[in-house]
Amino acid sequence: MxxxxxxxxxxxxxxxxxxxxxxxxxxxxxxxxxxxxxxxxxxxxxxxxxxxxxxxxxxxxxxxxxxxxxxxxxxxxxxxxxxxxxxxxxxxxxxxxxxxxxxxxxxxxxxxxxxxxxxxxxxxPPPADEATRALERRLVGDGDHYAMGYSYTSDDPDDMVIVVVLRAQDEQVPSPFRVVVEEVDTETWTHTLREGGFDTAGEALQWCDDRLTGKAGPLPPVRPAATPSRPAGVAKVPAPHPPSRSR
Known part of the structure; x- marks a missing residue:
């Protein structure tokens, strides 16, 4: 922001x-x-x-x-x-x-x-969309899961952008290097925040350099964590429904 x-x-x-x-x-x-x-x-x-x-x-x-x-x-x-x-x-x-x-x-x-x-x-500038708000909430809550390795803040009125490279503390997670990008729309005076996943620090840093020089493509998605498979013959138990709230 x-x-x-x-x-x-x-x-x-x-x-x-x-x-x-x-x-x-x-x-x-x-x-x-x-x-x-x-x-x-x-x-x-x-x-x-x-x-x-x-x-x-x-x-x-x-x-x-x-x-x-x-x-x-x-x-x-x-x-x-x-x-x-x-x-x-x-x-x-x-x-x-x-x-x-x-x-x-x-x-x-x-x-x-x-x-x-x-x-x-x-x-x-306020968040432009729910995706921005959700990622900001996750950064606030899960900030100790990552260490910052690099950042660059550009307040050029023609391209107001912040790029951040984060490294997961758990090296076994998919996409252990994350790039978070904040961009400000000076016409609507709002900002967006997006995240991409990378396998190496070099790839993450290269994307940041390309973004700052106007050559970057879309952020690659963060690879999801593998879902453990259930042992054969074990039935899946439905999750209980939360109680309804009267307003």
């Missing part, structure tokens, strides 16, 4: 992030790390999702300044902030990630309740 970078929306209506650590301290290395990673960019950070839970705060942030950095770098920042109110100390973890769904997953696996980190509905 790529919120608009230029022109910047009305700053009075654009949410601002407040890390609430002005009265907190930390060791020198962590404090400098926080300042260099987060604090120095605070004016450019747009909170796509936030959740505060006692000493813990979770943030999905869009970094508007990333477009001026190294070409292709991720523009989404996940931050998990921990505060010790008695000692007035703080610590934090962070990750630069290409997609908001991946940032949500990263935070969930660090203790954020899944239903508390939904994205702000008015920031960034």
């Amino acid at each position: 790529l919120p608009p970078t230029e022109p910047v929306p009305n700053r009075k209506s654009t949410p601002r992030v407040d890390f609430e650590v002005d009265d907190f301290d930390s060791d020198e290395k962590r404090y400098l790390d926080f300042y260099r990673t987060v604090g120095v960019h605070e004016e450019s950070l747009v909170p796509l999702a936030t959740h505060n839970d006692g000493p813990n705060s979770y943030y999905v942030l869009f970094d508007r300044s990333a477009t001026w950095g190294h070409p292709g770098m991720p523009q989404v920042l996940a931050v998990h902030l921990q505060r010790d109110h008695e000692k007035r100390m703080f610590s934090f973890e962070h990750a630069q990630l290409p997609l908001p769904a991946m940032a949500q997953s990263w935070l969930i696996h660090r203790g954020c309740p899944p239903d508390a980190i939904g994205l702000h509905p008015e920031l960034g």
Whole structure:
């Protein structure tokens, strides 16, 4: 998801992030790390999702300044902030990630309740279809099943696209390398997310390179997992029907 970078929306209506650590301290290395990673960019950070839970705060942030950095770098920042109110100390973890769904997953696996980190509905182009919504839900829920190997973010107005190569943690699954592609339609201001499956990292990376240079064909489908066969003579038991709900 790529919120608009230029022109910047009305700053009075654009949410601002407040890390609430002005009265907190930390060791020198962590404090400098926080300042260099987060604090120095605070004016450019747009909170796509936030959740505060006692000493813990979770943030999905869009970094508007990333477009001026190294070409292709991720523009989404996940931050998990921990505060010790008695000692007035703080610590934090962070990750630069290409997609908001991946940032949500990263935070969930660090203790954020899944239903508390939904994205702000008015920031960034909404999903164009149910296939996009379904894949985003799966990335949020199953993010720990894959490791990110490569990503490239292009915010060229003529071709706004993000490509991500993921490697399955289970090497035995079909299509162990996945390519996830987000494309933004600037006319309808919506985005689509699609997934393809590859047998090798080289094939996945080559497809990404071809997509970024306008030469890629369709994404190859993800091969389905094999269905275990039933032993001979064992009947299939019908699954029970869920109870009907009256509204």
